[in-house]
Amino acid sequence: MRSDSQEKTEAQATLVRLVEQYQPALWRLVNFYEPDPASREDLFQEVLLGLWRAIPRFRGDSSERTWLYRIAHNIAISQLDSRLRKQRAEVPMPETLDAPAIGDGADDALVESERRRAMLAGIRELGAIDRQIIVLHLEGLSHREIEQVSGLSQNAITTRLSRIRARLTNAIQKKEVRK
Amino acid sequence: MTPESNELEKLWNSGPDAMRRDPQELLRKIEQRTRSFDRTILRRDLREAVAGVLVAGIFLAFAVYDHSWLERAAHLWLAACGVWVILHMRRYANAGRRPAPEESLKAYQDALLARYDRQIELLRRAKYWYVLPFWVGFLFSGAATAARTHNGIVFAAMAVFATLLSGAIWWLNEGVGVRYLLNTRAKLETAISS
Numbered sequence: 275m276r277s278d279s280q281e282k283t284e285a286q287a288t289l290v291r292l293v294e295q296y297q298p299a300l301w302r303l304v305n306f307y308e309p310d311p312a313s314r315e316d317l318f319q320e321v322l323l324g325l326w327r328a329i330p331r332f333r334g335d336s337s338e339r340t341w342l343y344r345i346a347h348n349i350a351i352s353q354l355d356s357r358l359r360k361q362r363a364e365v366p367m368p369e370t371l372d373a374p375a376i377g378d379g380a381d382d383a384l385v386e387s388e389r390r391r392a393m394l395a396g397i398r399e400l401g402a403i404d405r406q407i408i409v410l411h412l413e414g415l416s417h418r419e420i421e422q423v424s425g426l427s428q429n430a431i432t433t434r435l436s437r438i439r440a441r442l443t444n445a446i447q448k449k450e451v452r453k
Numbered sequence: 454m455t456p457e458s459n460e461l462e463k464l465w466n467s468g469p470d471a472m473r474r475d476p477q478e479l480l481r482k483i484e485q486r487t488r489s490f491d492r493t494i495l496r497r498d499l500r501e502a503v504a505g506v507l508v509a510g511i512f513l514a515f516a517v518y519d520h521s522w523l524e525r526a527a528h529l530w531l532a533a534c535g536v537w538v539i540l541h542m543r544r545y546a547n548a549g550r551r552p553a554p555e556e557s558l559k560a561y562q563d564a565l566l567a568r569y570d571r572q573i574e575l576l577r578r579a580k581y582w583y584v585l586p587f588w589v590g591f592l593f594s595g596a597a598t599a600a601r602t603h604n605g606i607v608f609a610a611m612a613v614f615a616t617l618l619s620g621a622i623w624w625l626n627e628g629v630g631v632r633y634l635l636n637t638r639a640k641l642e643t644a645i646s647s
Contacts, residue, residue, distance in 0.1 A: 286480055293476040302465070319482055323490075324554045326483050331555065341555060348554040348561040351645060355565055358640050390464045402645035406558050412465035425557030442461055 285329045292325060292342060299413055300346055306394070306409060307350040317353055324349040340422040343415065347406050347423070389446050396445035400438060407431060408438045501539055508535030523597035531590040541582050545575055562645045569638035576634065579626035584619045591615030 300321060308314045324345045332341060397405055403424065410420045417428045417435075424431070512532035519525040549571050552564035595611025598604075 289480055289483070290476040293474075293479055297473060297476075319479070319486060322479060322483050323486050326487065328553070328555055331553070344557060344561075345554040347558055348552075348556065351558075351562060351565065352551060352554070354644055355641055358637050358644070386464070386467060390467055393461060393464050402562065403558065412462050414462070423558060425559035439461060446464075 281330065285326065288329050289322065289326050292338075293322065296339075296342060300342075302413070303343075303346050303350065303409065306397070308353070317350065320353060321346045321349045336422050337419065339415070340419050343410060343413070343423045347409075351402065388449065392446045392449035393442055396442045400441075404434055404438055407434055408442070411435055501543060505536055505539030508532070508539075521597060521601045523600060524594065527590060527594035527597045530593060531587065534586040534590050537586065538583055545571075549575075565645075566638060566642060569634055569641070573631055573634045573638070576626045576630045579630075580623050583626070584623045588615050588619040591618075 301318065304314050304318045304321065308317045325342065328341075328345055332338070336344075397408055400408065403426070407420055407424060407426070410423055415423065417431050420426075420431050421428050426434075509532040512528045512535065516525045516528035516532065519528060549568055551568065552561055554561065556564060591611055592608075592615055595608040595615070598611070599606075599608035
């Protein structure tokens, strides 16, 4: 039987490994969910805290990746709930500004940045489940993995993704037409 | 230009990455946060325990120095009410915790809404588990004192006091509290509905 200190050491090693492996993806997710730049680090740590607490309960029933995304999305929704309970006014989602483009390819970078903004704005207009599905999809999860994270059937996911992708594509095109 | 099939993925991944933090440093922060959270829970538990002991202690002290068995019984009843309310709230707090974040997104969101429903139900029933026992206890205490002193005004004053206090608590729970929770629940439902 393992002692408490052994379990703690193992949990610490697991968390460090998860941070090393998933830090960019988790940060993208936090960046997307948290409207207030000053609170992003706080949400990031909340997500890690959620993982830290859940590590001892992880039994490998699902893949580590789907388990991690479930926790991260659910903690982010919990933060939204906490904000509503504190009656904090919804802060409009600011776009994270990409570094200004300089030199060759500056125009391309600017165009890509604009397209990215249009896509993010389009995602933010979706309902929560749709938002989560598209974010998981964009993070490279398969439909089966999205099913495990979201609890929706693969058929429902396929239908929704098709609709969401068309909508986002449309939003990006509209933005380009207006320019 | 039309986004290609993997264009959305490309755009998604083209965003600025955060500065990569040292995992060991993050681990230290998480452990600090865990300790801070545990201390907060401990303080809350202590606060609740002290409140329960205080209410029960005050009425028990009254019971010790009471002049009649009826008054003693009334104050013992009020002491028991204090303990009962704290225990009931504690049991409810355990049942009303946030769901485990490993749940699927849909199940988790349903559970968050269900948690609001339980809290709303608790406040709606406050008149039974919170207000009524104390109201009865205060009336009982007033009646016991009036019987010993043969002074009906004592009973009338206690009845008015208990009714006004109970009414205020009932209104705070079922009026203000429930309205606030319904409003917040609706906002959450809107925010997470798809």
